Amino acid sequence: MNSTPTVVVLKEGTDASQGRGQIISNINACLAIQDTLKPTLGPLGSDILIVNSREEVTITNDGATILKLLDVVHPAAKILVDIARAQDAEVGDGTTTVTLLASELLKESKQFIEENISSHIIVKGYRRAVQLAIEQIKALQYSVPEKKDTHDADFKQLLKQCASTxxxxxxxxxxxxxxxxxxxxxxxxxxxxxxxxxxxxxxxxxxxxxxxRLVKGVAFKKTFSYAGFEQQPKYFTNPKVVCLNVELELKAEKDNAEIRLEKVSDYQNIVDAEWTLIFQKLEKIVESGAQVVLSQLPIGDLATQYFADRGIFCAGRVPSQDMQRLSTALDVNIHSTVSSVTPEDCGVCGLFQETQIGAERYNLFTDIPDTTTVTFLMRGxxxxxxxxxxxxxxxxxxxxxxxxxxSAVVAGGGAIEMELSKHIRDFAKTIPGKQQLIMIAFARALEVIPRTLADNAGLDSTEILNKLRSHHAKGDKWFGVDLSDDANYDAVSVGDLMEKCVWEPAMSKINSLSGAVEAACLILSVDETVKNQSRDNPNAAMAQQMAGRGRGMPQ
Structure with missing residues (x-):
């Protein structure tokens, strides 16, 4: 009888697991992430203190920041980290929401996986449900007229309400x-x-x-300065500014090169040549008419005193990012040589000043026409x-x-999630089979947002959800968890959040739902994990092999 030979495909030490148990294991890992983030959601959510390996402390309730600092190692849970980062990059807010939604969708699907329902059927139901949800958001969203006047008081108020939320x-x-x-x-x-x-x-x-403070322009900390700096003027109106990437100090080539001289006068000629070169550079800058000279490279004591004698301000070692922002705002180039600098190469800002802020001195460039840059000077x-x-x-x-x-907004505070939940439940009643159960599970998962908001506020989430379901069944589509200052916490805190101006961008909700469903479907579609331990630790396979041999040795 011919026996089938054993074929070794994977390297020794490789860990492979598959099947229904692997899907449930991945779901459990994501639920652990959810448990960590849940307490941070909402106005009354708590912060998390994270200490890394270098003993650096971070206190935050931002979902993307928490997931990044937690250093998640589980392969499936890393997908939640990726969608939080994508939400942060695309919208900037809603990172905790998208992670909680994805985890709750997986939690709801867990019962179907345990009942041996194919994950492909669940994925199909989730994708159909999210399409209905996005269509409903677009139908419900409140949009301002297409002609948006940024000076209009009502439009500014809309932006302020979104920022406040x-x-x-x-x-x-x-x-x-x-x-x-x-x-x-x-x-x-x-x-x-x-x-x-x-x-x-x-x-x-x-x-x-x-x-x-908000500076409508560019501000940076006072750079390293040499003698003569205090003699320079620190205030200009409508100054000409030149941006350089040139080193303006004596190079002292005697330290960088070997020079053989036959007589003493030759050495003096070399020294004079160095001085001549730097003076030619400085004279060229003065001829351009610049009153503020900035360079990414050092400006030495000779140049500093030279500019001070002529009533010119200079700063060397300016951070490259600040220099780039200033050159963009002034619409000028950063020059790597002074030989081509002309008066036309200088930008003009309305006001330059050096001012004291706290214990530091800052250089401020403001009143720039049509500026496209701002600087936040943050205190704390x-x-x-x-x-x-x-x-x-x-x-x-x-x-x-x-x-x-x-400029399309929806009500926050779980209002839009409850309305979407109602809409999907109503639709699910019109379809037969397993898809109905899956879509109802999707609708139930959406309620995690108002439930978590209520729990974090110390309210009875069961009573809150019952009240919200009742209001939405009556057509009160913008009712959500009311956690405003004037809310009555002794009673059930629900209210019309559109009237209370608790607004969120509709795009944020659409991205949250899309990202959460994509992540959930991706995790559900994985039923096998292959992990090569020896790739992370080259000695793991050898250690395992030696341990196996050791077990067979006599004591």
């Missing part, structure tokens, strides 16, 4: 009115399609958060607080940007 769960919620004006002004200055690189973030420890008592302030402002910026480019 984005800030409701952030550290700056208590000063939302102060920061919403700042964020809306920043976005209106930048335009609806601004490049995030055109936003500068400067941290200045000390003071309170309300001492944060602790480094962790300022870092969270930056994340909060960035989220609000992205939300207002999306609202400005696509």
């Amino acid at each position: 984005a800030m409701s769960s952030k550290i700056i919620n208590s000063n939302a009115a102060f920061f919403t004006d700042m964020v809306v002004d920043a976005v209106l200055t930048l335009g609806p399609h601004f490049n995030p690189a055109m936003v500068g973030w400067k941290t200045i420890p000390g003071g309170g958060m309300t001492e944060t 008592g602790a480094a962790q607080q300022i870092a969270e302030l930056e994340r909060s402002l960035n989220d609000a910026l992205q939300v207002v940007k999306r609202t400005l480019s696509n």
Whole structure:
């Protein structure tokens, strides 16, 4: 009798698992992520303190930041990290929401997997349900007229309400009115399609958060300065600015090269040549008419005193990102040589000044015509607080940007999720078979958002959901969990959140649903995992082999 020979395909030490148990294992890993993020959702959500291997402390409730810092290693759970990052890059807000939705969809599908229903049937039902949900959002969304006037008071108020909702769960919620004006002004200055690189973030420890300033232009910390710097003027109106990438100091070539001289006068000629070269550069800059000279490379003491004697301000070692933003705002090039610098190569800003902010001195370039860059000078008592302030402002910026480019909004606070849940349940009643059960499970998963909001506020989530289902059945489509300051927490806190101006960009909800369903379907479609341990640890296979041999040895 011929026996089938054993064929070894995978390297020794490879871990392979498959089947229904593998899908359930992946779902359980994602539910662990959900348990971590749930307490952070909503205005009354809590923050998480994370300490990394270098003992660096981060305090945040931003979903994308938490997932990035948790250093997730499970292959399936990493998909949730990816969708949170994608949501953060695309919309800027809703990273916790998209992760919770994806995890809840997997949780609802777990019962079907255990009942041996094919994951492909579940995926088909989820994809059909999300199409209905997106169509319903587009039908329900509130849009302003196509002709948007950014100076219109009503339109500005709409942007402020969206920014305020984005800030409701952030550290700056208590000063939302102060920061919403700042964020809306920043976005209106930048335009609806601004490049995030055109936003500068400067941290200045000390003071309170309300001492944060928005500079409609470029601001950077005072650079390293040489003797003569204090003699330079620190205030100009309508100055000409030149941006360089040139080193303006004596090179001292005697330290960098070997020179053989026959007489002493030759050495003096070399020294004089070095001085002649740098003076030619400085004279060329002065001839251009520039009053503010900036360079990414050092500007030495000779050049500093030279400019001071002629009433010119200079700064060397300017950070490249700040120099790039300034050159873009002034519409000038960064020159790598001074030989071609002309008066036409200088940009003009309305006001330049060096001012004291906290314990630091900052150079401010403002009143730039048609500027497309802004700088946030952020204040706070602790480094962790300022870092969270930056994340909060960035989220609000992205939300207002999306609202400005696509000014359609829906009510937040779980209102849109409850309305979508009702819509999908009604549709599910019209179809037979397993798809009906799967679509009802999808509708049930959407309720995780209002349920979590209520739980984090210390409310009875069961009673809240019952009330919301009742209101939505009556046609109150914008009823959600009311966590505003005037809400009555002794009673069931539900209300019309569209009237209370708790608004979110419709695009944010559409992206959250699409991303959550795509992630859930991807995880459900994987029923086998192959992990090569030896790739991560070259000694793992050898150690396993030696352990196997050791078990057979006599004691």
